[in-house]
Amino acid sequence: MKDFKLLIGGKLVAGASTLDVINPATEEVIAKCPRADLKQLNEAVAAAKAAFASWSKTSVAERQRLLNAFADGMQARHEEIARQLTEEQGKPLPHAMGEVAGAIGMTRYFASLELSDKVLRETDDEKIVQQFMPLGVVAAITPWNFPVLLLMLKLPPALVAGNTIVAKPAPTTPLTSLIVAEIAAQVFPAGVVNVICDGNDLGGALTAHPDVAKVAFTGSTATGKKVMESVSSTLKRLTLELGGNDAAIVLDDVDPKAVAPQVFAGATMNSGQVCLAIKRLYVHESQYDAMCEELAKCANEAIVDDGMKQGTQMGPIQNKTQYEKVLGYIESARKDGKIIAGGEKPSRKGYFIPPTIVRDIADDAKLVREEQFGPVLPVLRYTDVEDAVRRANDTDYGLGGTVWSNDYNRAMDVARKIESGVVWVNKHLDLPPDMPFGGAKQSGHGTEMGREGLEEFAQSKIINVAKRSASSPAPAHH
Ligand code: NAD
Numbered sequence: 025m026k027d028f029k030l031l032i033g034g035k036l037v038a039g040a041s042t043l044d045v046i047n048p049a050t051e052e053v054i055a056k057c058p059r060a061d062l063k064q065l066n067e068a069v070a071a072a073k074a075a076f077a078s079w080s081k082t083s084v085a086e087r088q089r090l091l092n093a094f095a096d097g098m099q100a101r102h103e104e105i106a107r108q109l110t111e112e113q114g115k116p117l118p119h120a121m122g123e124v125a126g127a128i129g130m131t132r133y134f135a136s137l138e139l140s141d142k143v144l145r146e147t148d149d150e151k152i153v154q155q156f157m158p159l160g161v162v163a164a165i166t167p168w169n170f171p172v173l174l175l176m177l178k179l180p181p182a183l184v185a186g187n188t189i190v191a192k193p194a195p196t197t198p199l200t201s202l203i204v205a206e207i208a209a210q211v212f213p214a215g216v217v218n219v220i221c222d223g224n225d226l227g228g229a230l231t232a233h234p235d236v237a238k239v240a241f242t243g244s245t246a247t248g249k250k251v252m253e254s255v256s257s258t259l260k261r262l263t264l265e266l267g268g269n270d271a272a273i274v275l276d277d278v279d280p281k282a283v284a285p286q287v288f289a290g291a292t293m294n295s296g297q298v299c300l301a302i303k304r305l306y307v308h309e310s311q312y313d314a315m316c317e318e319l320a321k322c323a324n325e326a327i328v329d330d331g332m333k334q335g336t337q338m339g340p341i342q343n344k345t346q347y348e349k350v351l352g353y354i355e356s357a358r359k360d361g362k363i364i365a366g367g368e369k370p371s372r373k374g375y376f377i378p379p380t381i382v383r384d385i386a387d388d389a390k391l392v393r394e395e396q397f398g399p400v401l402p403v404l405r406y407t408d409v410e411d412a413v414r415r416a417n418d419t420d421y422g423l424g425g426t427v428w429s430n431d432y433n434r435a436m437d438v439a440r441k442i443e444s445g446v447v448w449v450n451k452h453l454d455l456p457p458d459m460p461f462g463g464a465k466q467s468g469h470g471t472e473m474g475r476e477g478l479e480e481f482a483q484s485k486i487i488n489v490a491k492r493s494a495s496s497p498a499p500a501h502h
Pocket of ligand 1: 165166167168169170174192193194195224225226227228231242243244245246247248250251264265266267268298299300395397423463467468
């Protein structure tokens with residue numbers, strides 16, 4: 025078994041205790057993960073705070089150079105990280121390779137940016153400049169569905185903006201973050217990057233810590249609310265990327281045979297454990313039966329197996345708690361609707377759930393109202409597209425959404441009415457690094473990615489200068 029270490033103050037160290045990490049495809053323990061205690065958490069924050077003094081004064085060029093070296097380090101261990109990701113998270117290896125490639129690309133993207141001053145106004149008399157100052161120590165908290173990629177939405181922008189970081193992965197997928205920590209230890213000055221692991225018990229202490237200036241959190245809406253409460257005592261800066269219950273609306277002009285596989289992929293990628301997955305599907309009554317049939321076909325043909333096996337399209341659910349939750353949604357759907365594919369848990373080891381399609385289910389069913397975060401898709405019927413839009417928006421969430429149509433103008437009209445942070449038309453999950461993204465309503469707060477996402481890691485400051493010299497008389501004010 026490989027030995028994993030925390031990264032605190034530039035040193036790779038053992039945890040105060042250990043935590044078993046389980047491969048969800050086999051239910052076997054694959055590693056003893058070092059687990060930090062409160063003392064180590066405080067050491068990590070103190071190390072980040074101490075490192076901030078000099079890191080915040082390094083040139084942007086130097087920070088960019090080190091971030092590119094860090095990306096090179098990940099590149100050199102691309103396959104190793106991907107294999108570890110499949111082993112701890114469950115996703116098929118080609119998808120894991122893709123996630124790591126995305127994480128490297130995201131790092132290089134942020135390494136190409138800088139928060140240079142913006143001149144907001146310049147006249148003969150005055151100059152107004154917006155400066156972006158680093159904040160201090162950033163706490164980065166990530167979930168277990170995309171542990172590598174989601175960390176790279178936080179670490180690179182935090183660092184290029186001049187901050188230092190304490191990262192805390194989810195307890196069920198900590199190992200890839202610890203490989204990343206090994207790479208960071210070789211690249212960055214001591215204390216600039218710290219990685220600690222917990223047993224779901226240190227998040228509160230980290231977000232409340234008085235020496236943490238900003239919390240960048242990705243996870244569930246329920247935990248996001250706790251984080252918001254926790255940062256209020258010190259009014260820390262905060263970004264929250266939370267849960268979703270994204271609707272797909274299929275207009276009546278499409279070919280169900282062509283659209284069903286795309287919708288199916290959008291609902292079942294990463295076994296449905298995607299914040300932006302299609303979680304509810306609205307289909308016009310004229311195509312409802314055909315679409316249900318095509319989706320059931322896709323579900324019946326999907327290969328669900330260990331992500332390490334070649335040809336696997338869907339791996340297991342990442343952890344036992346989530347697995348039991350998804351089984352619960354299937355049981356509720358059995359009562360509330362009609363299951364036309366999947367629905368039975370396979371009699372094998374591992375947290376496997378076959379893709380499950382549910383039709384004839386009402387808007388108020390649990391599977392429709394809540395975030396299932398698994399490969400179980402409710403298909404709902406609509407007659408009038410305005411009604412479909414209203415029902416799609418009838419939720420506290422507002423993360424993403426998709427519209428499928430051959431008519432650009434009709435699709436755009438629907439897309440404009442969806443209340444969310446992103447809507448795709450005739451495609452899904454295309455997230456270029458320069459596209460700012462953040463959830464609406466209870467799906468988030470603030471922005472990640474793009475220049476706007478980078479600015480979230482800085483304090484904006486205005487410098488308002490009179491061009492006359494200090495000793496010349498001030499003009500009279502009216
Ligand atoms: P979670 O909220 O249970 O855990 C997320 C992280 O928060 C973990 O690292 C966990 O240890 C930590 N945590 C737990 N309690 C905490 C506390 N009191 N204070 C601070 N941190 C605490 O979420 P999860 O189950 O790991 O992830 C799934 C959820 O994440 C889904 O709802 C999904 O939609 C959402 N998600 C959102 C995005 C996005 O970009 N919007 C991306 C991926 C996942």
